[in-house]
Amino acid sequence: MTIRQMCDEFEVTPRTLRFYEAKELLFPKREGQKRLFTRRDRARLKLILRGKRFGFSLEEIRQLLDLYDLGDGQMTQLARSYEIGRQRLAGMVAQRDELNAAIADLEEQLRWGEKMLAQMQQRKAG
Numbered sequence: 001m002t003i004r005q006m007c008d009e010f011e012v013t014p015r016t017l018r019f020y021e022a023k024e025l026l027f028p029k030r031e032g033q034k035r036l037f038t039r040r041d042r043a044r045l046k047l048i049l050r051g052k053r054f055g056f057s058l059e060e061i062r063q064l065l066d067l068y069d070l071g072d073g074q075m076t077q078l079a080r081s082y083e084i085g086r087q088r089l090a091g092m093v094a095q096r097d098e099l100n101a102a103i104a105d106l107e108e109q110l111r112w113g114e115k116m117l118a119q120m121q122q123r124k125a126g
Contacts (some may be wrong), residue, residue, distance in 0.1 A: 001037045003028075010045055020048060025062055055088050 003014050020026045021035070025048055028035040037045075044065055051061040064084070067077035 001042065003035050003037070006037050006042070006045065009042075010049060012045075012049070017045075020045070023058060023062070025058070025065065054085065055092065056084060060084055 003017055006017055007014055017026065021028060026041050026044055028037045028041055047065065048061055051064070064077060064081050067080055068074060070076050
């Protein structure tokens with residue numbers, strides 16, 4: 001696939017693809033100035049984007065991608081992905097709980113503020 005086809009399929013910019021190439025996460029073949037992405041590059045990009053969506057660092061993603069070539073049928077890669085994924089999920093749940101608490105607190109403060117404004121408006125009108 002060309003860089004344009006990759007951009008269209010994965011909804012990324014050429015700059016993003018060049019960045020991942022510079023970080024040695026993607027390895028497109030070169031024909032002069034042209035970059036040609038293989039099926040393997042497409043699979044890697046899909047994993048990179050999924051990892052980023054889940055909050056994995058680029059270094060974690062690189063390490064996971066590098067485990068693919070160990071020759072153990074991806075068992076090590078899957079086990080490490082699972083471990084990092086469980087850690088990330090725990091962090092996301094904690095963030096969600098903190099956010100839910102902050103939302104509840106803000107809602108309570110807004111109800112109080114609404115009540116206070118109504119009282120002040122009644123006094124002013126009365």
